[in-house]
Amino acid sequence: MIDRKEVRSLFKSKGVPLTHQRLAVYEELQARHDHPSAEDLYEKLRGDYPSLSLATVYKTLQTLHAMGLVSRVDSPASQARYDAVTAVHHHAVCDACGKIEDVFDPRLDDLPAPKASGFKPRAHSVHFHGLCAACAEGRRSNAARRSHHG
Amino acid sequence: MIDRKEVRSLFKSKGVPLTHQRLAVYEELQARHDHPSAEDLYEKLRGDYPSLSLATVYKTLQTLHAMGLVSRVDSPASQARYDAVTAVHHHAVCDACGKIEDVFDPRLDDLPAPKASGFKPRAHSVHFHGLCAACAEGRRSNAARRSHHG
DNA sequence: GTTGATGCAAACGATTTGCAACTGC
DNA sequence: GCAGTTGCAAATCGTTTGCATCAAC
Numbered sequence: 001m002i003d004r005k006e007v008r009s010l011f012k013s014k015g016v017p018l019t020h021q022r023l024a025v026y027e028e029l030q031a032r033h034d035h036p037s038a039e040d041l042y043e044k045l046r047g048d049y050p051s052l053s054l055a056t057v058y059k060t061l062q063t064l065h066a067m068g069l070v071s072r073v074d075s076p077a078s079q080a081r082y083d084a085v086t087a088v089h090h091h092a093v094c095d096a097c098g099k100i101e102d103v104f105d106p107r108l109d110d111l112p113a114p115k116a117s118g119f120k121p122r123a124h125s126v127h128f129h130g131l132c133a134a135c136a137e138g139r140r141s142n143a144a145r146r147s148h149h150g
Numbered sequence: 151m152i153d154r155k156e157v158r159s160l161f162k163s164k165g166v167p168l169t170h171q172r173l174a175v176y177e178e179l180q181a182r183h184d185h186p187s188a189e190d191l192y193e194k195l196r197g198d199y200p201s202l203s204l205a206t207v208y209k210t211l212q213t214l215h216a217m218g219l220v221s222r223v224d225s226p227a228s229q230a231r232y233d234a235v236t237a238v239h240h241h242a243v244c245d246a247c248g249k250i251e252d253v254f255d256p257r258l259d260d261l262p263a264p265k266a267s268g269f270k271p272r273a274h275s276v277h278f279h280g281l282c283a284a285c286a287e288g289r290r291s292n293a294a295r296r297s298h299h300g
Numbered sequence: 301g302t303t304g305a306t307g308c309a310a311a312c313g314a315t316t317t318g319c320a321a322c323t324g325c
Numbered sequence: 326g327c328a329g330t331t332g333c334a335a336a337t338c339g340t341t342t343g344c345a346t347c348a349a350c
Contacts, residue, residue: 017324017329026234035231035241035250038315053332058315060330061232073231073241073250074224074277079339081185081223082211084176091185091223092269100185100223103264111261111276114253118283119242126261126276127224133268167349169305189339203307208340210305229314 001030002069014067021045021052025060026069035073090125094132103128151180152219164217171202175210176219185223240275244282253278 002010007026011018024045029036036044042057064070081100090103103126113121130136152160157176161168174195179186186194192207214220231250240253253276263271280286 012325019324019330021331029232029234033233033235033252035233037229037231039229039313041232051332055316055333056331061230065232068236069234071233071236073233079187079189080211081187082179082191082215083183083185083221083223084179084219085183086218086221090264092264092271094269095272101264101267101269102183105262105264107262112255112257114240114242114251114255114278117251118286119244119251119278120281120283120286121242121278122245122280124276124278126274128264128269128271128274130272131270133270136268136270162350167304169349171306187339201307205308205341206306213305 007069010067010069016063016067021049021056022060022063024049024052025057026064029064029070088123090127092128092130092132094135095129096131096135099132099134101132157219160217160219166213166217171199171206172210172213174199174202175207176214179214179220238273240277242278242280242282244285245279246281246285249282249284251282 004023004027007023008018011022025041028041028045034040038054038057038061041061042052042054045052045057061070065072083102085102088109090105090108092101092103093099094101108126111124111126113119154173154177157173158168161172175191178191178195184190188204188207188211191211192202192204195202195207211220215222233252235252238259240255240258242251242253243249244251258276261274261276263269
């Protein structure tokens with residue numbers, strides 16, 4: 001748990017201005033564990049910050065994510081990607097070019113089920129994130145694929 | 151590998167009309183392993199089917215997915231969900247209500263890395279899919295959250 | 301011949317962007 | 326005071342939908 005003082009000094013150390021909105025979004029996110037969306041946070045924080053805009057929440061989440069203070073659940077890919085392989089398998093996603101490779105490894109197919117809270121698992125999948133061979137070598141041959149957000 | 155004859159009889163057995171477009175999308179998807187998006191498929195198939203529309207590709211992918219012939223990579227969630235927990239952890243996603251629960255289990259944190267193709271893994275996460283306690287019991291207390299697509 | 305799929309264009313929801321006003325440092 | 330952020334509204338992107346036409350069975 002990172003307290004307000006630490007947050008303040010982390011922002012300072014990175015030279016990023018700490019605004020009320022940024023602190024509010026971060027503290028709200030710290031206070032709950034239901035993985036809210038940008039919209040959820042906006043609706044909640046509107047009460048305390050009537051002038052807050054949804055665009056600011058989005059920008060703030062990007063900032064916090066870039067600083068490593070928050071994580072995004074699921075893939076940041078905005079487009080659904082399809083696969084004719086329906087057998088159990090997993091994926092390796094290149095963070096640089098967005099390429100998705102299939103990973104077949106029976107050791108990944110049988111993982112301990114989540115114990116908590118009565119969840120009834122039906123399936124699972126493992127996503128590796130890292131660099132594909134091409135990007136790791138520095139030849140950015142696939143880089144064109146990804147329309148880098150920023 | 152499912153050949154054209156099997157595809158035809160599978161459609162017939164389910165009473166789903168097999169159109170040229172559906173066969174084309176499915177065979178294109180079978181032929182490649184780069185996990186194309188709907189748009190990718192559309193651009194590729196335009197050459198052979200100049201009258202093909204993007205909407206048809208989307209509808210066809212839904213149909214194929216419903217029949218279990220293709221799988222979607224990543225989560226079908228359309229909204230990004232955030233989390234102030236940046237430590238290594240995993241997620242259990244309820245297919246009925248969309249609720250996301252954190253899963254902490256050190257046995258999931260150290261999985262065999264993908265061996266193939268020179269991929270350099272940096273991190274990974276496991277997504278369990280199934281039913282949360284509430285939905286498994288039939289009380290759909292959280293169902294409102296999910297604006298069921300269909 | 302019927303039923304359901306296609307193609308088109310408009311609608312939609314999530315996210316981003318341009319720009320003027322404002323605020324943290 | 327200045328650089329960088331905010332708020333607004335419009336733009337953008339992926340995806341869905343309504344409806345008339347057309348193809349599969």
